[in-house]
Amino acid sequence: MGIPLYWWLAVAAALFCLGLYGALSRKNAIGVLLGIELMLNAVNINLVVFWRYITPQALTGQIFAMFVIGIAAAEAAAGLAIIIAAYRQRDTVVVDELDMMHW
Amino acid sequence: MLTNQMVQILVFVILTIMTLGGGLGVVSSRNLFHSALFLVLSLVGVVGYYALLDAGFLAVVQLLIYVGAIAVLILFAIMLSRGLMARRQHQRNEQWWIAALVVLLVFVVLLVVLGQVDWPVADEQALLSPNVSVGQLGQVLLGPYMIPFEVISVLLLAALVGAIILARET
Amino acid sequence: MEATISWLTTLIPQLPVPTARLIVYVVYSAILAFAAPVVLVVAYTYMERKVLARLQDRIGPNRAGPLGILQGLADAVKMLTKEDITPAKADRIVFNLAPMLAVVAAVLVFAVLPVAPGVIGTDLKVGILYVVAIGGLGELAALMAGWSSNNKFALIGAFRTVAQLVSYEIPIVLAIITVVLASGSMQLGAIVAAQDVPFLFTLPVAFLIFFVASIAEIGRCPFDLLEAESEIVAGFHTEYSGMKFAMFFIGEYMHLFSAAGIATALFLGGWRGPGAGEASILGVLLGFVYFLAKTTLLVFVMMWVRGTLFRIRIDHLLDFGWKFLVPVALFLLVAVAFVLKVPVLNSPTFRWLGMLAANGVVILVSLALVVLAARHSRSAALRGVAGVDG
Numbered sequence: 001m002g003i004p005l006y007w008w009l010a011v012a013a014a015l016f017c018l019g020l021y022g023a024l025s026r027k028n029a030i031g032v033l034l035g036i037e038l039m040l041n042a043v044n045i046n047l048v049v050f051w052r053y054i055t056p057q058a059l060t061g062q063i064f065a066m067f068v069i070g071i072a073a074a075e076a077a078a079g080l081a082i083i084i085a086a087y088r089q090r091d092t093v094v095v096d097e098l099d100m101m102h103w
Numbered sequence: 104m105l106t107n108q109m110v111q112i113l114v115f116v117i118l119t120i121m122t123l124g125g126g127l128g129v130v131s132s133r134n135l136f137h138s139a140l141f142l143v144l145s146l147v148g149v150v151g152y153y154a155l156l157d158a159g160f161l162a163v164v165q166l167l168i169y170v171g172a173i174a175v176l177i178l179f180a181i182m183l184s185r186g187l188m189a190r191r192q193h194q195r196n197e198q199w200w201i202a203a204l205v206v207l208l209v210f211v212v213l214l215v216v217l218g219q220v221d222w223p224v225a226d227e228q229a230l231l232s233p234n235v236s237v238g239q240l241g242q243v244l245l246g247p248y249m250i251p252f253e254v255i256s257v258l259l260l261a262a263l264v265g266a267i268i269l270a271r272e273t
Numbered sequence: 274m275e276a277t278i279s280w281l282t283t284l285i286p287q288l289p290v291p292t293a294r295l296i297v298y299v300v301y302s303a304i305l306a307f308a309a310p311v312v313l314v315v316a317y318t319y320m321e322r323k324v325l326a327r328l329q330d331r332i333g334p335n336r337a338g339p340l341g342i343l344q345g346l347a348d349a350v351k352m353l354t355k356e357d358i359t360p361a362k363a364d365r366i367v368f369n370l371a372p373m374l375a376v377v378a379a380v381l382v383f384a385v386l387p388v389a390p391g392v393i394g395t396d397l398k399v400g401i402l403y404v405v406a407i408g409g410l411g412e413l414a415a416l417m418a419g420w421s422s423n424n425k426f427a428l429i430g431a432f433r434t435v436a437q438l439v440s441y442e443i444p445i446v447l448a449i450i451t452v453v454l455a456s457g458s459m460q461l462g463a464i465v466a467a468q469d470v471p472f473l474f475t476l477p478v479a480f481l482i483f484f485v486a487s488i489a490e491i492g493r494c495p496f497d498l499l500e501a502e503s504e505i506v507a508g509f510h511t512e513y514s515g516m517k518f519a520m521f522f523i524g525e526y527m528h529l530f531s532a533a534g535i536a537t538a539l540f541l542g543g544w545r546g547p548g549a550g551e552a553s554i555l556g557v558l559l560g561f562v563y564f565l566a567k568t569t570l571l572v573f574v575m576m577w578v579r580g581t582l583f584r585i586r587i588d589h590l591l592d593f594g595w596k597f598l599v600p601v602a603l604f605l606l607v608a609v610a611f612v613l614k615v616p617v618l619n620s621p622t623f624r625w626l627g628m629l630a631a632n633g634v635v636i637l638v639s640l641a642l643v644v645l646a647a648r649h650s651r652s653a654a655l656r657g658v659a660g661v662d663g
Contacts (some may be wrong), residue, residue, distance in 0.1 A: 002108030003115050003155075005222055011119055013213040015126050015145070017206045022130035024202035030181060034129050034142050037173065041149050044165075052156045053224050059243045062161055066244075069168050070255045074262035076173045080180040081266035087184045088272070136420055140367065143413065163399045163406050171409020172439075178416050179435055182428065237398055237459065 008049040016042035029083045029093045040072045122148030143174045160237050305383045314526045315345030328580030357515035367421035371414050372520035378410035379527035386534045389561035390551040400461040412438045419509035430508025440594040441489040447602035448483035452539050465543035473540045475625045478632040480540040482602050487532040494579040533571035541567045605635045
């Protein structure tokens with residue numbers, strides 16, 4: 001492998017931070033979801049990179065990445081359903097305005 | 104003549120521009136539809152990463168599930184709430200600068216810490232031949248990882264049913 | 274491919290093998306990406322017009338060139354000289370990107386299509402999964418076009434497209450898994466090699482499911498709800514004209530070809546036929562001819578279907594996909610998996626017969642269930658489907 005391990009980790013860290021920023025700073029619930037997807041992807045890159053560089057003979061890294069992808073799919077489906085339900089009921093998807101539980 | 108390593112680095116740089124540029128677009132674009140399209144760009148970059156890391160099956164799975172399913176689902180949801188999305192509104196909340204500060208801090212700390220750890224990288228011989236085939240992955244999924252696999256299936260089923268119940272009109 | 278590379282290196286001895294490989298692959302991909310679309314679109318539009326005309330008791334195009342064979346070229350010239358319009362309120366960048374993505378998505382499938390013995394862009398280990406994954410890019414193109422046009426018909430068209438394509442992807446994948454089970458590989462080359470008897474004869478139900486769902490997947494009549502003129506003008510590409518419309522058009526015809534090509538590789542034995550083989554140039558050419566003939570036969574059947582059936586309603590379409598195709602495909606998958614594990618059936622012939630029997634049982638049981646449900650149903654429509662009186 002011609003690419004140093006550190007580069008990969010730096011890229012994954014950058015992607016994770018971008019996702020974190022998106023999740024923290026977006027008003028729109030779908031925007032928050034997009035940020036979370038970015039973070040999950042960064043984690044996945046890390047898993048695969050560690051598999052490739054540290055334990056290339058073991059299967060664990062790839063299996064784990066697959067599980068993460070599966071969970072991301074479930075999360076997107078449930079999350080978007082919640083957002084659409086909220087949109088129907090409250091006519092908004094801005095996170096700050098979804099305050100039914102707020103005293 | 105280009106060496107193998109140079110080609111790899113070139114591909115890596117292009118993919119990084121795609122992935123991080125896409126990621127930047129996701130968090131900075133004012134139009135949410137554009138954000139989602141940038142997410143697709145970023146995800147396709149990650150597909151390239153997996154291919155570069157010799158995880159071909161994972162690359163295809165990523166393309167299939169992330170680009171083909173999750174991204175399409177998100178775009179679909181954005182289109183469904185079109186009236187809201189079209190309204191030009193501030194996409195950032197009031198705490199965005201705190202968030203930016205914190206994230207920048209996290210990033211710097213991560214870079215420093217990652218640089219200081221002495222990663223137990225495998226020896227040259229092992230690095231050259233990553234020995235994972237699709238068949239093995241299948242065997243392991245239904246062997247040692249049987250229970251997590253089934254749990255994921257149940258989770259997906261639950262998400263499916265839950266999504267239908269939540270989103271259906273009453 | 275390997276044969277061509279070694280031929281090239283013997284032709285020019287000082288050429289290093291990697292360079293020869295690069296040249297061969299660049300030429301091959303250039304053919305796939307530039308020459309194939311043009312030839313395919315011109316040939317298939319001509320064929321489609323002629324076939325439809327014959328089915329409707331007309332002559333069809335007969336002005337441009339002898340027998341009208343230049344009609345496709347004339348169409349192309351007309352299309353390219355039209356004014357290229359971008360609506361004022363459209364989302365400019367996305368609007369222009371969408372047609373490109375549509376063509377790219379169609380071209381990418383060609384990379385794993387085994388067109389002749391030994392001639393395949395790259396025989397990916399997960400080739401067939403790759404084909405399914407690339408299908409998602411086509412959906413994306415439709416969504417982008419529908420959204421960016423800023424037109425309600427385009428938007429509805431995009432909604433329909435996604436609902437339809439996502440629904441019909443599931444029976445397609447299930448049918449593909451059945452084939453993967455029977456052949457023991459996801460590599461298209463290996464799937465072709467496994468078909469001593471084409472899967473059409475051992476897995477006919479899987480073929481039917483795949484074929485019907487493919488027609489829906491490429492949005493052709495009777496499933497052309499995506500662009501139903503009488504309801505939503507032209508669907509997601511309502512606002513497109515000139516070159517950009519031409520790109521959607523090219524994408525559509527390439528998609529048609531690649532869907533038929535994949536069906537050929539999966540079920541009709543790909544390039545296999547008497548005399549075809551990797552050993553000689555003649556065998557390779559013969560294989561290519563077989564592949565083309567089988568694919569064109571499937572394309573012809575699709576045109577025939579288009580000329581015969583009427584467009585069905587969107588709710589019927591989704592019902593058909595979810596309530597009939599998906600369950601049948603699922604049961605078929607289980608039945609075939611079961612048959613393949615029965616220890617008595619260890620010789621190939623027994624396996625083929627067993628798979629055929631499983632197919633027969635599944636389709637008979639499912640049809641019987643539909644009829645039974647219709648008998649007990651009060652719904653006139655369902656009773657009509659099963660041909661139950663009243």
